[in-house]
Amino acid sequence: MTDPAPSPTDRWALRLEYHGGPFVGWQRQAAGLSVQAVLEGAASRLAGGAPVPSIVAGRTDAGVHARGQVAHIDLPAGALTGGKLRDALNFHMKPHPVVVLDAARVAPDWSARFSAERRRYLFRILNRSARPGLEAGTVWHVRHPLDTGRMAEAASHLLGRHDFTSFRASACQANSPVRTLDRLEVVRHGEIVEIHAEARSFLHHQVRNMVGTLKLVGTGDWAPDRVAAALAARHRAAAGPTAPADGLALMAVGYPTDPFASRPDQEPG
Amino acid sequence: MTDPAPSPTDRWALRLEYHGGPFVGWQRQAAGLSVQAVLEGAASRLAGGAPVPSIVAGRTDAGVHARGQVAHIDLPAGALTGGKLRDALNFHMKPHPVVVLDAARVAPDWSARFSAERRRYLFRILNRSARPGLEAGTVWHVRHPLDTGRMAEAASHLLGRHDFTSFRASACQANSPVRTLDRLEVVRHGEIVEIHAEARSFLHHQVRNMVGTLKLVGTGDWAPDRVAAALAARHRAAAGPTAPADGLALMAVGYPTDPFASRPDQEPG
Known part of the structure; x- marks a missing residue:
């Protein structure tokens, strides 16, 4: 018996803007709302409810803002365009002050965190x-x-x-x-x-x-x-x-x- | 019998900055918080609780912001400096997003509204x-x-x-x-x-x-x-x-x- 082949996914780079005020910071905490949770919650709705973990370039602290944060996520492979993904994530992240400015398909080994220089x-x-x-x-x-x-x-x-x-x-x-x-x-x-x-x-x-x-x-x-x-x-x-x-x-x-x-x-x- | 002489007052011009978001606009309304009410409430505390009406150059609508609004008020005559008046008003207007940037003594017939050109x-x-x-x-x-x-x-x-x-x-x-x-x-x-x-x-x-x-x-x-x-x-x-x-x-x-x-x-x- 062999393991089932993993479902094919696309890796997406996301450029984000957010107001840090209402958040406990980028990263999930035991209590309070994180930017990560808002993004991953929206991404999960586009993946049929499956969890979608994200990797980020800069783990900003509580209250710190971003005009050009970058994260990446993997979504089920499909014919989505960057503009459609951006709009869909922005819709699902309402009313939180977090938005995707750009979304771009990247190589499967690209990392928002480790590729950053x-x-x-x-x-x-x-x-x-x-x-x-x-x-x-x-x-x-x-x-x-x-x-x-x-x-x-x-x-x-x-x-x-x-x-x-x-x-x-x-x-x-x-x-x-x-x-x-x-x-x-x-x-x-x-x-x-x-x-x-x-x-x-x-x-x-x-x-x-x-x-x-x-x-x-x-x-x-x-x-x-x-x-x-x-x-x-x-x-x-x-x-x-x-x-x-x-x-x-x-x-x-x-x-x-x-x-x-x-x-x-x-x-x- | 003669009327008592009015208490001497000083007229002050105030330059104001505010975020319009939380307010019903400059002007007092039947319901909701106005910028005018916040300013006049703070001024009243400096006048021993007496009402201090204000006159403003631009009656901004609900949600409209200001970086250089101008108003005037009359306060009991005294040795107050502009800097002290600014700081005292800003203290009493906390935590509302309204601040006095400048306060300057003006002539008694000067009007924030009618002198504006x-x-x-x-x-x-x-x-x-x-x-x-x-x-x-x-x-x-x-x-x-x-x-x-x-x-x-x-x-x-x-x-x-x-x-x-x-x-x-x-x-x-x-x-x-x-x-x-x-x-x-x-x-x-x-x-x-x-x-x-x-x-x-x-x-x-x-x-x-x-x-x-x-x-x-x-x-x-x-x-x-x-x-x-x-x-x-x-x-x-x-x-x-x-x-x-x-x-x-x-x-x-x-x-x-x-x-x-x-x-x-x-x-x-």
């Missing part, structure tokens, strides 16, 4: 006296005027390949604390201070810990080169506090070949 | 297949690709001094349907189509009715010059439908002299 995050600070009105939930509110020139100088000490133990959450499960930070840019647009971070991968809380530290430099509490000392200390307590999740968004994930290059989201609606 | 609105359309994720509540979602060149051509027909009866809500209480539209600009930034409108004043629903009409041109349902015919018809049914409130924000109100020119919001926090 670049992650880009944006952290936004609202730097003014008044608390956020329209931007509530999507910015970190810092009242004290920030000197972005000093913050940029401090950021330059973190660029490159380093042991980022000082900027790593105690719960971080990565094997190595060594990462290569390719970009850490501080730009002001009026009342908004943007911090752009880019690397192959990040440690748990690394971006928020770097931002919390740069903020101390921006307010004048720290000299810029104290950030170099904090890095060299390889001890979490040497760096600043963790910035709140609200300001952070996963903007894009890069792959050797862009699975969405044909831009199915540009099909006429 | 310019209003600027921004309407944002999210033009893509997927419904909004992060932008839910602050954009109008239009799936069909919009041709912004055609929309800009159509918009040019509305510039200048016209009878805007075709773009006026039936409930509009203005004495005259004649307005002078100084700017109606259509600009695309990726998936976002922005429509900027500027005039001394607008009729009720005028911006949303113009946007709803320009959208018909953008999708190809209307030729651009049909907008000129709709204007000439002076009949509401000749123009397009009213665009939803979510996409609209009052950005700025202009006065002969900017009451906030000293920028009290720039005081260190």
Whole structure:
């Protein structure tokens, strides 16, 4: 007797946007609603009720947003187009603030997580006296005027390949604390201070810990080169506090070949 | 016997930001929470519980946002600074998404409404297949690709001094349907189509009715010059439908002299 042949499946790459506010984060938790559960629930309805596990590029924490998260799922093989899959998932994910922007068929060994070679995050600070009105939930509110020139100088000490133990959450499960930070840019647009971070991968809380530290430099509490000392200390307590999740968004994930290059989201609606 | 002299008061101009989502609009209604009630409730606490009426430049509808609304109130005369008043009002308006950005003492005959000589609105359309994720509540979602060149051509027909009866809500209480539209600009930034409108004043629903009409041109349902015919018809049914409130924000109100020119919001926090 032989095992039955597995049903043929198609692997789909999905590019996702979501508001992190109502979620416990990407990953399923014992309690509370996760982005993963919303996506997998919708995908399961397209697979006749069978469970559809997903693999994701960046396991964002509770409250963290995404404009370009990437996940993959396997669905029963069929003649579905990317646009139809996107629309069907978006229909079933209502009313949650999670949407598929693009869906593209990929090779069966392609992985949203392991094929990724670049992650880009944006952290936004609202730097003014008044608390956020329209931007509530999507910015970190810092009242004290920030000197972005000093913050940029401090950021330059973190660029490159380093042991980022000082900027790593105690719960971080990565094997190595060594990462290569390719970009850490501080730009002001009026009342908004943007911090752009880019690397192959990040440690748990690394971006928020770097931002919390740069903020101390921006307010004048720290000299810029104290950030170099904090890095060299390889001890979490040497760096600043963790910035709140609200300001952070996963903007894009890069792959050797862009699975969405044909831009199915540009099909006429 | 003479009447007691009125208690001396100071008139304050307030620049406000708010998310229109949770409100029935600026103005108090029989039921539901208004922005006006939140502001006046906070102001009343600073006046020892006495009622503090407010006058506003733009009575925004339910769901319409503001980044630069202006109102004025009278408070018992005192040594308050603009920064202290802003902070106190913002404290008492918690947790509602309404904040005072600036507060400035003005002349006793200055009026947020009658001294205003310019209003600027921004309407944002999210033009893509997927419904909004992060932008839910602050954009109008239009799936069909919009041709912004055609929309800009159509918009040019509305510039200048016209009878805007075709773009006026039936409930509009203005004495005259004649307005002078100084700017109606259509600009695309990726998936976002922005429509900027500027005039001394607008009729009720005028911006949303113009946007709803320009959208018909953008999708190809209307030729651009049909907008000129709709204007000439002076009949509401000749123009397009009213665009939803979510996409609209009052950005700025202009006065002969900017009451906030000293920028009290720039005081260190």
